[in-house]
Amino acid sequence: MQSRCALGARRAHCAARRCAERALHGREGAPGQVAAASSEALLRRLVAGGASVVPGFLSEEEEALLAREVEAPLRRGRYQDAHWDGVIHRYRETERSHWSKESQEILQRVRDTAFPPGVPQLAQVHVLDLDKTGYIKPHIDSVKFCGCTIAGLSLLSSSVMRLVSEQNVHDWLDLLLERRSLYILRGPARYEFTHEILKDEESFFDGRKIPRERRISVICRNLPLPSTPP
Structure with a gap:
């Protein structure tokens, strides 16, 4: 079943991959550049293999719609200093399975862009609210709870996501998650590299400061896929 995910991804993710490949040719600080790495070979x-960013995936109106829809449930909670696993700091979160028709259309566009056809997806969408002083430490999402692809929308603020190889800490990839962009992680980026959201004071991309404000991410995942029977 893992091969089903890999094969389907070649068709479902072509637009996001083309966008990321174009970013390979940007000069330092050039508009549209979304990825920087420890080496050109690792970047390619x-x-x-499946790490990509689609800038401008949302319009300003779509961002405002999603932000309004999640604001009420988020406000019912306080910012927490530390997640149960110690990974996330200064955050609030919720899970949502019921959305307005307009938001459902946006989320369907995310799913159509990021996930292979026919792969079952988690009905609940994870909404994570990071305070300006919040951050996410390096981690790999458990394969027990989600499958081969993670796709997230960035609302209200830009940020920098850093991926670091579990085998060699000198191998790293930085992704510029601009406000209203969509990021997608799958393949080696999903299983072989940790990912994190940098603190405001560490938030630099290719030498440029990327100011961090309050950031809401809306994250879709697919279900864990069963192993292929022997």
């Missing part, structure tokens, strides 16, 4: 490997 991870982009080809």
